[in-house]
Amino acid sequence: MKDLDLLMTxxxxxxxxxxxxxxxLYRFLDENPMTIPAMAHPNxxxxxxxxxxxxxxxxxxxxxxxHTENSKR
Numbered sequence: 063m064k065d066l067d068l069l070m071t072x073x074x075x076x077x078x079x080x081x082x083x084x085x086x087l088y089r090f091l092d093e094n095p096m097t098i099p100a101m102a103h104p105n106x107x108x109x110x111x112x113x114x115x116x117x118x119x120x121x122x123x124x125x126x127x128x129h130t131e132n133s134k135r
Contacts, residue, residue, distance in 0.1 A: 069111040076118050087125045091118075 081088045 066106075066108050066111060069108060069115055073111065073115050073118065076115065076122070080118070080122060084122065084125060087122065091121075 077088075077091070080091070
């Protein structure tokens, strides 16, 4: 349970960072992070949340990389 709580906290922080600093990216997120339940749910596992967190990190990395490349042109 504690691992899931830590994942949820990291997801919340990352989505808040995206919302505040990359609003153009935030609107493309499939889920509103406020709808992610704060307590254990039978259909949500640590692996699912870890994958979701990794996908958010990758999305942000690609977004930053693309915009860094575009600004160099």
